[in-house]
Amino acid sequence: MNHGRPRGFAKSVVIAAAFLAVGGVSVVLFWMSRPAVTVTEVIEGPVIQAFYATGTVRPRLEYPISSSVAGIVERVMIRQGEAAKKGEPLALVVDPNLQFQADKARAELKTRQQFVDPEKSPVLRQFDRQITATQQMLDAAKNLEDRFTSLAQRSAASANDRDQALEHTRKIWGDLESLKAQRAAKLRELQQDVETAESADRAAQENLSRQTVRSPIDGVVLDEPIAQGTRIEINGHLMQLADLGPKSLIMRAAVDEENIAGVDKDQQVKMTLYSFPGRTFDGIVEQKYPKADATRRTFDVDVRFAAVEPRLQPGMTGELAFIEQTRERALIVPTQAVQDNAIWTLRSGRLVKSDATIGIRSIERTEVTGGLRAGDVVVISPISGLAEGDLARIGSRIDPKVAADLNKPKAVDVLKAFQ
Numbered sequence: 001m002n003h004g005r006p007r008g009f010a011k012s013v014v015i016a017a018a019f020l021a022v023g024g025v026s027v028v029l030f031w032m033s034r035p036a037v038t039v040t041e042v043i044e045g046p047v048i049q050a051f052y053a054t055g056t057v058r059p060r061l062e063y064p065i066s067s068s069v070a071g072i073v074e075r076v077m078i079r080q081g082e083a084a085k086k087g088e089p090l091a092l093v094v095d096p097n098l099q100f101q102a103d104k105a106r107a108e109l110k111t112r113q114q115f116v117d118p119e120k121s122p123v124l125r126q127f128d129r130q131i132t133a134t135q136q137m138l139d140a141a142k143n144l145e146d147r148f149t150s151l152a153q154r155s156a157a158s159a160n161d162r163d164q165a166l167e168h169t170r171k172i173w174g175d176l177e178s179l180k181a182q183r184a185a186k187l188r189e190l191q192q193d194v195e196t197a198e199s200a201d202r203a204a205q206e207n208l209s210r211q212t213v214r215s216p217i218d219g220v221v222l223d224e225p226i227a228q229g230t231r232i233e234i235n236g237h238l239m240q241l242a243d244l245g246p247k248s249l250i251m252r253a254a255v256d257e258e259n260i261a262g263v264d265k266d267q268q269v270k271m272t273l274y275s276f277p278g279r280t281f282d283g284i285v286e287q288k289y290p291k292a293d294a295t296r297r298t299f300d301v302d303v304r305f306a307a308v309e310p311r312l313q314p315g316m317t318g319e320l321a322f323i324e325q326t327r328e329r330a331l332i333v334p335t336q337a338v339q340d341n342a343i344w345t346l347r348s349g350r351l352v353k354s355d356a357t358i359g360i361r362s363i364e365r366t367e368v369t370g371g372l373r374a375g376d377v378v379v380i381s382p383i384s385g386l387a388e389g390d391l392a393r394i395g396s397r398i399d400p401k402v403a404a405d406l407n408k409p410k411a412v413d414v415l416k417a418f419q
Contacts, residue, residue: 036395038381039346040334040403044374047332047367049360050321051262055253055271055303057316059242063217066235068210071095073230073238080224084215084241091213091225091238098208105204109197116190123190127183134176141169213238220244222314246308251283253320254298262324263288269303273318275311282306283320325360331368334403337378338366344379345372346392351379353388364404 067073075092078084114120118128145165151157225239226232242248251271255263269283283303292299303320305312337343343356356371372378379392380403386392 034349034391034393035386037346037351037379037383037392038396038398039377039394040337040380040398040400042331042333042368042372042374042376042378043400044329045332045365047327047330047360047362047365048321048323049325049362050270050323051255051259052363053253053255053259053298053301053320053322055251055318055320057249057273057312057318058252058314059244060248060250060302060304062222062240062242063219065090065213065215065238065241067091067093067213067232067238068234069093069095069098069207070232070234070236071098071211073226073228073232076225076228078221078225078239080221080239083220084218086215086218088215089212090215090241093211093213093232093238095211098204098211102201102204102208105197105201109194109201112190112194112197116187116194121190123186124183127179127186131176131179131183134172134179138169138172138176141165141172145169215241217241217243218245242314244314246305246310246312249305249312249314250286251303251305251318251320253301253303254293254296255301255322257292257297257299259322260288260292260299260301263299263301263322268323270321270323271303271305271318273316275313275316275318281309285322327360327367330359331372331374332365332400333368333372333378334380334400334406335361335364335366336403336406337380339379339383343368343372344383346377346379346394349391349393351383351386351388351390351392354378 071093072095073091074094077089077091084090115123118124145162145168148157148162148165152159152162219241220243222240222242226237232238251269253269263285265285265288267285269285271281271283272279273281283305285301286304287302289300289302333343338358338361341358343354343358345352345354354371354376357369359367359369361367377394380398381395
């Protein structure tokens with residue numbers, strides 16, 4: 001039998017298969033030799049331009065409670081963390097000299113009040129006795145004057161006797177009026193002494209009452225009050241008080257100096273707190289402080305909560321996004337797609353620098369205002385070492401939201417552009 005042809009045909013098939021295998025391997029090796037890039041797609045969604053800062057929940061105002069007097073802290077009526085009502089006693093600082101001064105002022109007032117009382121005042125009673133006696137003398141002088149006048153009319157007495165009687169009456173009347181004027185002046189002087197004593201008594205009682213330190217607000221003690229038995233000077237610190245009601249708590253942010261110019265009153269802020277994972281709070285800029293922290297080079301900014309959160313507590317920390325611009329609907333790409341101020345795409349296996357224009361840019365997402373359409377593929381992996389037109393292949397394709405979240409600052413999730 002003739003077996004030459006089948007053996008030759010089989011040999012040809014084997015050789016052809018070998019060539020095809022070698023060719024396939026070469027194609028695969030050629031394809032695999034291209035640089036692999038990571039890509040994602042252009043999509044539509046909202047975009048927010050913002051800068052970030054850290055912050056701490058704290059009372060809007062804190063009240064340092066100090067002693068108005070120097071003395072010994074005899075009693076402390078409240079402890080750290082306890083609440084106090086406005087006007088409620090917080091501590092008692094005792095100065096024995098204040099009690100002495102108050103007692104002295106009260107005694108002086110009682111004396112002055114007695115001196116102005118007509119029934120008890122020795123001075124006024126002396127004037128009254130003199131006035132009474134002088135009045136009696138005046139009455140007698142008037143009777144004598146009337147008598148000599150009558151006698152003179154009947155020529156029973158001389159005109160000289162009548163004139164002397166008249167002069168005597170006038171002198172006594174002058175003495176009486178002088179005594180009355182002196183009494184009135186002395187009474188006014190004594191009344192002024194009473195007014196001065198009353199003022200001194202009020203001051204002494206006020207100083208005495210200041211030994212009891214009272215709460216200026218409805219608040220909570222923030223620190224441990226000074227210990228009983230401690231000697232304290234005037235304006236010495238006793239404790240720290242603050243209103244910790246939910247409406248009185250704010251977020252104080254530390255804004256870097258390169259961003260402070262972008263902060264304005266009533267600016268919108270998005271906040272996240274580590275105590276409330278997965279939740280975003282709306283805030284509004286309430287106050288921007290003019291002086292930077294010399295060590296950290298940051299500016300304090302107070303942000304109030306748009307809605308009251310009853311579970312807020314001082315000391316909670318979190319992060320804030322200060323909103324600068326927003327777009328409700330825009331073409332967006334993950335921010336890492338912007339490389340050297342350009343967006344790169346992959347077309348027919350080659351890198352292409354698109355003519356896309358860029359709008360709002362945040363840490364996570366960037367707005368594309370022209371040059372690309374929704375669904376276009378963009379490169380998000382670094383292209384350093386590659387140039388336009390270089391061959392490349394898709395190594396992996398990442399969902400746009402996942403790609404953007406790779407840039408998200410720790411614990412901040414305020415830009416929901418892909419939801």
